[in-house]
Amino acid sequence: MLFNNNATTITRTKSTNDFLFHHNRHLLNRDPWFYEFIVTYPPLPSLNEGIPNFFQEATTSKNISLYLHIPFCTNLCSFCGRFVKYIGQTHEQMVKYVNYLKKEIDYVHSITQGNNHKISSVYFGGGTPTVLPLDVLVELINYVLDKFNVDLQNEITVETSPEVSNKEIYNELIQSGVNRISIGIQSFDDNVLKLTNRAHDKLNAIYSFYNARKIGFENINIDLLLGLPNYDLTKFSFDLNQAVELKPDCITIYPLYIQESCTMYKMDRNRFPNAEVLWKMGIYERDFFKSVDYIESPIHYFTLNKNKTPQQWFHRWKNSGDVIGLGVSSFGFFNNTQYHNHLVLDKYYESIDNGQIPIWKFLTLDKEEQTRRKLIFQIKTGVIEKTLIKTSFRKIINNFIRLNLITDAGEYYELTLHGKVHSEEMCLEFFSPLVKQNVMNISPGYCGYMNKPALYY
Numbered sequence: 001m002l003f004n005n006n007a008t009t010i011t012r013t014k015s016t017n018d019f020l021f022h023h024n025r026h027l028l029n030r031d032p033w034f035y036e037f038i039v040t041y042p043p044l045p046s047l048n049e050g051i052p053n054f055f056q057e058a059t060t061s062k063n064i065s066l067y068l069h070i071p072f073c074t075n076l077c078s079f080c081g082r083f084v085k086y087i088g089q090t091h092e093q094m095v096k097y098v099n100y101l102k103k104e105i106d107y108v109h110s111i112t113q114g115n116n117h118k119i120s121s122v123y124f125g126g127g128t129p130t131v132l133p134l135d136v137l138v139e140l141i142n143y144v145l146d147k148f149n150v151d152l153q154n155e156i157t158v159e160t161s162p163e164v165s166n167k168e169i170y171n172e173l174i175q176s177g178v179n180r181i182s183i184g185i186q187s188f189d190d191n192v193l194k195l196t197n198r199a200h201d202k203l204n205a206i207y208s209f210y211n212a213r214k215i216g217f218e219n220i221n222i223d224l225l226l227g228l229p230n231y232d233l234t235k236f237s238f239d240l241n242q243a244v245e246l247k248p249d250c251i252t253i254y255p256l257y258i259q260e261s262c263t264m265y266k267m268d269r270n271r272f273p274n275a276e277v278l279w280k281m282g283i284y285e286r287d288f289f290k291s292v293d294y295i296e297s298p299i300h301y302f303t304l305n306k307n308k309t310p311q312q313w314f315h316r317w318k319n320s321g322d323v324i325g326l327g328v329s330s331f332g333f334f335n336n337t338q339y340h341n342h343l344v345l346d347k348y349y350e351s352i353d354n355g356q357i358p359i360w361k362f363l364t365l366d367k368e369e370q371t372r373r374k375l376i377f378q379i380k381t382g383v384i385e386k387t388l389i390k391t392s393f394r395k396i397i398n399n400f401i402r403l404n405l406i407t408d409a410g411e412y413y414e415l416t417l418h419g420k421v422h423s424e425e426m427c428l429e430f431f432s433p434l435v436k437q438n439v440m441n442i443s444p445g446y447c448g449y450m451n452k453p454a455l456y457y
Ligand SMILES: C[S@@+](CC[C@H](N)C(=O)[O-])C[C@H]1O[C@@H](n2cnc3c(N)ncnc32)[C@H](O)[C@@H]1O
Pocket: 037, 073, 079, 080, 081, 082, 083, 125, 126, 127, 128, 159, 160, 161, 162, 183, 184, 185, 186, 223, 224, 225, 254, 255, 256, 257, 258, 259
């Protein structure tokens, strides 16, 4: 038997739950069709077209993360609207992509190498990197690690999905220096996996996890989704129990967002958990992980041990750290400039053929926007430094305190349980009026909360 039946159940009494629910009803406007998981600031719609000259300007050594985007997947999952991905690409097409990616790597390396930057983590994300032919993926990993002289003690992650992650693949990855695996499982319910067009079932997911362990990975993350169709608290609780039974080092629970570009957008909205259930799931999830000794850091990432805190996200968010994004649709942040590569392969290739770095858009942030960015990302770590709070942000902070989203913890503010459930909505409060206006003008679909308050109903 793969799982025992002694599932952990968290019992906040009904009256406690009702009290919390009543007390926080003003926070209950979470709507997956409006919601955004914030990963950049400013977001793409408010960047300007052009190529910055920022890599040369960094004269002192920095700690940098590398992110490489591999835009290939087995299936198109019905909930996935954000990531740039291509299905059914031929061997030649994938080899072509990797060859171009290497040209971009060479170029970026040649203009940054004089400054002895230290690479603190490397992340091969997607899409699904392990859809690449195995020899091509391994060669790419070796190429990056050698080129940037990456210390193999640092976090080196590859994202994968259960249908493309067998022992042979894991073995090659671990041999080439990869020390962290992130497996997208999403749900342990076969019906939902089918409904969302995932290319694997629950058993594949479990075997994928155990194979990674058997091969020797000591740092494994699994992704699950909160808010899938036909889900209620009982089903969600079942998923969480199944997840901890595997003892992953990290479990990431992404609250579902539904963008116009995904096929799920057209599904009957009554099939999804409503705002009240979503809120209860958010509270339940945190009670549950506390009861099984998982720590939440950053928000939505639960780890068994502090050493397994995902370094790439912590670097990006805690310190507003520099990230070089490589590959089609990648985004990065360097020398206070947020930038974004071309979104489609043709443009990406054309740019590299022209001898250019394939950046499509960028914006260099002034001091005020830099502070806003730091605040937005610190929220995602659960802790906001007081030294960042200028008078103009006081009102937002006071509102957060009034709404029981943060508490005073001396030199910093700490997100409360409710704050953690609503961290992404809290981030939106620090978007500048100019950025909000640009986003609404150019991409009104970016986030439904852009033109109305996300929190105060
Ligand atoms: C780029 S995917 C990489 C993993 C791999 N492609 C897979 O799906 O198994 C990273 C994660 O983003 C999350 N994700 C994708 N679409 C999402 C959505 N609409 N809402 C919330 N999270 C989403 C999923 O949990 C997924 O595992």
